[in-house]
Amino acid sequence: MKSIIAIVGRPNVGKSTLFNRLARTPKAIINDLPGVTRDRNYAEVKWGESSFTLIDTGGFEFEPHRELSRLVQEQARLAIEEADIILFLTDGREGLTPVDRDLISLLRSIPKPIFHCINKIDGPRLEENLYDFFQMGIDRWFTIAAKHNRGVSELMDEVIKSLPEKKPSPEEEAAVKIAVLGRPNVGKSSLVNRILGYNRVIVSELPGTTRDAIDTPFKFKGNRYIIIDTAGIRKKSRIGYQLEKYCVVEALRAIERCDVSLILIDAQEGITEQDVKIAGLIYQKGKGCVVVVNKWDVIHKDNFTIGQYVEKIKDKMKFLDFVPLIFVSALSGQRVSKILDKAYDCFTQCQKRIETAELNRFLAQVIRDNPPSHHCGKQIKFKYLAQVDIKPPTFVFFTNFPKAIHFSYQRYLANQLRATYGFEGAPLQLFFRGRERKTAP
Incomplete structure (x- = not known):
């Protein structure tokens, strides 16, 4: 699991500039993927041999009717709660402000590595005007200019030294890790409690990677599982307007660790934009997925209801048209026992291997049935x-024109792989490479 680094500070100190510098793209996200194109406030970053998830708290709007200082502190607390390391940013040109001082006081009580940075310091002349900063009793201030990349490498070299090692325990490695994801009030807690109540074989409770999360190991039909339950994290009263954007960060952490993600959808509200965002994160990470429609018991149904509901979900999540859907009621227990069967099937599909000889027989047949178009x-x-x-499951097709394979033909090949070998709930990665050339002796 990747560590999380959060950039914290008041508005207009250059958080987004530093974020973009570290992410090495002005888009502030490495890939545009389904469901996550609008939220550009996190990125997967590789620095040397290390990789981590970076959060830009500057991407979260402030509610205009609330006191600015209070909001900055609330925003910082949320980022701190998620992060393993904090980059605290100030503005060297503007100087130390009362809000900066409040945040420094807040950070003193946080038992995490904190790197205090003075941004917009373009040269030695500006460094002479930093007396107020050095009076704060901070062991070390890093002077940087994120816009011009001054001092950023030196800062990050020190940050990398503090990244925690995150290795799963042998028990965690052996278990199928299931993340229960969804918006608040869709029934995540009820579903987790109902699932655990079916078997009564809870081995122990392990502290999760965030303060409120609990990982619960258990057994079902002879298989070991760990449920990653994020249901207790961030209630509406604590976040208000910021809720949806931090749910994305919360989901990212859980998806990073899991083998299979359960997307929980409220049958009464239907699929929402936030559901699609979470689905996009799962697709991006290449994790197995099962869509669970909860509160199905309160829906007025006829012979067409399920079919119509499936069509609506697949229309809004076209990129996850390969995942199984199951309709349940966490409250009554209706069909909840089938969720683990679906999750385990999905887990095995994600681990499926097809021998090369079999794959090439398959390839010859699908090309005969539908040859690719010509190129030039x-x-x-x-x-x-x-x-x-x-x-x-990841496949490489060797071809004479790897860049000329049209998207529609790539989709045809993926669909044929699924039609022939299954892979329900498992995302497929397809790559196209040029044919290997023999070197002259």
């Missing part, structure tokens, strides 16, 4: 196909 007057030819990884 030349026939696109496939040399062979190989599966190179699992979790998610």
Whole structure:
């Protein structure tokens, strides 16, 4: 699991500039993926040999009717709660403000590595005007200019030294890890309690990676599971307007750790934009997925209700059209026992391997049935196909024109792989490479 680094500070100190510098893209997110194109406030970052998730708290709006200082502190607390390391940013040109001082006081009580940074310091001349900062009793201030990349490498080299090692225990490695994801009040707690009540074989409770999360190991039909329950994190009263955007960060942490994600949808409200965002994160991370529609017992139904509901979900989440859907009631227990069966099936599909010889028989057949189009007057030819990884299943097609394979033909190949070998609930990754050339002796 990747560590999380949060950039904290009052507005206009350059948090987003530093974020973009570290993410190395002005988009502030490495890939545009379904469901996450509007929220550009986190990124997966690689720095040298280390990788981590970066949060830009500057991407969260402030409620205009509330006191600014109070909001800055609330925002900082939320980021601190998620993060393993804090980058606290101030503005060297503007100087130390009362809000900066409040945040410094808040951070003193936090038992996490905190790197205090003075931004917008473009040269030694500006460093002479930092007396107020050095009076605060901070062991070390890092002077940087994020816009011009001054001092950023030195800062990050020190930050990387403080990244915690996050290795799962042997018990965690052996279990199927299931993340229960969804918006507040969709019934996550009720579902988790109902699932655990079916078997009564709770081994122990392990502290999760956030203060309020609990990982619960248990057994079901002879298989070991760990439920990653984030239901207790961030109630509406604590976040208000900021809720949805921090739910994305919360989901990101859980998805990073899990094998299979359960997206819980409220049958009464239907699928929402936030549900689609969470689904997009799962797709991005290449994790197995099951869509669970909760509160199905309160829906007035006829012979067409389920079919219509399935169509609505698949229309809004076209990129997850391969995942199974199950309709349940956590309150009554209706069909809840089937969730673990679906999750385990999904887990096994994510680990499925197909031998190369079988794959190339498959490839020859699908090409005969539907040959690829020509490129610049030349026939696109496939040399062979190989599966190179699992979790998610990953396939490499070797061809003479790897960049000319149209999206529609890529989708055709993925659909044929699913039609032939299953992979229900498992995302597939397809890559196209040029044919290997033999070097002259």
